[in-house]
Structures are given as C-alpha cells and as structure tokens.
Amino acid sequence: xxxxxxxxxxxxxxxxxxxxxxxxxxxxxxxxxxxxxxxxxxxxxxxxxxxxxxxxxxxxxxxxxxxxxxxxxxxxxxxxxxxxxxxxxxxxxxxxxxxxxxxxxxxxxxxxxxxxxxxxxxxxxxxxxxxxxxxxxxxxxxxxxxxxxxxxxxxxxxxxxxxxxxxxxxxxxxxxxxxxxxxxxxxxxxxxxxx
Numbered sequence: 511x512x513x514x515x516x517x518x519x520x521x522x523x524x525x526x527x528x529x530x531x532x533x534x535x536x537x538x539x540x541x542x543x544x545x546x547x548x549x550x551x552x553x554x555x556x557x558x559x560x561x562x563x564x565x566x567x568x569x570x571x572x573x574x575x576x577x578x579x580x581x582x583x584x585x586x587x588x589x590x591x592x593x594x595x596x597x598x599x600x601x602x603x604x605x606x607x608x609x610x611x612x613x614x615x616x617x618x619x620x621x622x623x624x625x626x627x628x629x630x631x632x633x634x635x636x637x638x639x640x641x642x643x644x645x646x647x648x649x650x651x652x653x654x655x656x657x658x659x660x661x662x663x664x665x666x667x668x669x670x671x672x673x674x675x676x677x678x679x680x681x682x683x684x685x686x687x688x689x690x691x692x693x694x695x696x697x698x699x700x701x702x703x704x705x
Contacts, residue, residue: 535568539564539577543561543577546578546581547561547581550585550588553589553592556588556604559605560585563584564581567581584608587607591608591617593617594621594624596624602631603631606632606636609636613641613644615643615652616649619649622653622657626661627661634669642690658694664697675696
C-alpha cells in the first residue's frame with residue numbers, strides 16, 4: 511500500500527486533477543486519491559480502476575481514510591501484477607492480476623501464466639480463475655490447469671463457459687474442485703486431471 515509520505519511527495523506534482531473525485535469526495539480524500547492516481551499514471555498503470563474504487567467507496571459511505579486505504583491496496587495489486595506480467599502488460603490484465611493476488615494467487619504463478627500465453631490477453635481467464643480461487647480452488651492447481659488451457663489455445667468464451675459449467679455443477683450438488691477439473695477435462699480432453 512502506498513505510504514502517507516509517498517502520497518505527500520507526489521501531491522505537488524499532480525498534472526490533471528480528476529473532477530469526479532473532487533465532486534464526490536472531501537477535499538483531503540480527493541487530493542490524496544489524486545496523488546495515488548498520479549503515481550499510477552507515472553508508472554504506466556491503469557488509473558480508471560483506482561478512480562472507480564474511490565467512487566465506489568464513497569457510494570458505500572466509507573470514510574475518507576478507508577477509501578484511501580482501499581485505493582492504495584488496489585494500486586499495490588496493480589504494481590505487483592505489472593512486475594509479474596511485465597511492463598507492457600495491458601491494463602485489463604493488470605486489473606485481473608490484482609484480483610488473482612486478492613484471491614490468494616502468487617506473483618510467481620501469475621508470471622507462469624504470462625509465459626504460457628505470451629501473445630494473448632489473460633484478463634478473462636485470470637478473472638474467472640480468481641473468482642474460483644476465492645471459492646476454494648487451490649492456486650497451484652489453478653496455475654497448472656490454466657497453463658494447459660492456454661497452451662491448448664482455449665478462448666475467452668470457453669473460460670466463461672467453464673465458469674458457467676462449474677456454477678451449474680456446484681448448484682447441482684458437486685464440490686467445487688471436482689467440478690473445475692471436469693470442466694477443464696471437457697475443454698482439453700485427457701489434460702484436465704492434475705498429475
């Protein structure tokens with residue numbers, strides 16, 4: 511999370527204050543969040559998710575310090591994702607990477623996924639997988655099976671179908687991990703089971 515001194519250090523260098531923040535947040539919170547957004551911009555990170563996180567906090571009635579903390583945590587996740595995926599990573603991949611970390615995945619695992627699919631967006635696959643991680647899919651198994659799916663060139667729509675299939679199976683009484691394995695096996699026959 512960005513430290514208070516880091517925020518103060520960039521306050522004076524803000525180039526383009528964000529009017530949505532100034533209109534919705536108190537002045538101290540708005541300036542602090544603007545500093546975080548500016549820090550992200552300087553690092554080549556997407557800024558809109560940070561702004562949306564602050565506005566979401568405001569809409570939920572969160573106090574200023576809590577909004578700043580949530581935006582700082584998201585910035586940290588985006589930075590970690592950029593480190594794992596490389597400086598040229600797309601903004602949606604970085605945002606999905608931050609979800610991966612919040613769900614319990616590691617930077618090393620995220621880097622492995624980038625190596626398995628160097629020329630495609632990872633956003634949909636990682637977002638779907640992060641959702642499943644939060645529900646109990648072990649991160650190491652998820653990484654191994656995602657590597658297989660990427661190598662098999664499974665499409666984004668197939669990842670969305672995987673999520674739907676898992677949700678249907680769980681609603682029908684199946685346990686999560688066996689349901690995920692069955693859906694992966696359906697997408698990549700003979701490759702879905704963990705060795």
